[in-house]
Amino acid sequence: MANNTAPAEKSSLRAWVPAVALGWLIPGGGHFLLKRSGRGALLLGSVLIMFLLGLMMRGAMFQPQTGDILTTVIYTGGFIGDLCSGLLYLLSIWLGYAQPDVAGHVHDYGTKFLVAAGLLNILAMVDVYEIATGKKD
């Protein structure tokens, strides 16, 4: 029994892991891999524009912090949200983007745009997972 389920689990993993990983690195990439180009282009455009607007508004990137529960949730959650933008986040960090958190509504919106871009990419990754596993057409 275990011998039969192991290859099935392996092939199931092979069906969704590359698509979800590509979807994390490049927003919409998983959809392109699964031949959903139109939806992939809309996701790529939306996440990319949100992220670029966040950078142009000089939003701050979150760094994980622990302390009281609110600090942990905001800073660690924000860091995970930023990280979910994939290559956009990694490239901006590698290219030296390090905006300090300063007062002002535009900077504040920028920080939220950067996190929201990552959160929207999580939705796209869940969609890719459902398509790859056949839960959605």
Add this chain to the structure above:
Amino acid sequence: MPKMNFVSHFEAALIFALFCSIVLGVVSKRTDRERLMYGLRCFAYFMGSVFVIGWLMFLGHR
């Protein structure tokens, strides 16, 4: 990278609502028509919330 220091609260909320609605529409529902209608509905809800919360804050600060 050009700076963008001129955006107002309303413009930022409008841009935010637009792109969130596009993604919510794309990842949900089954047919393209349903996705379009859901995206439009989400955008309307976002903008409706902006006006309602905006007026509440305005009246609350009088």
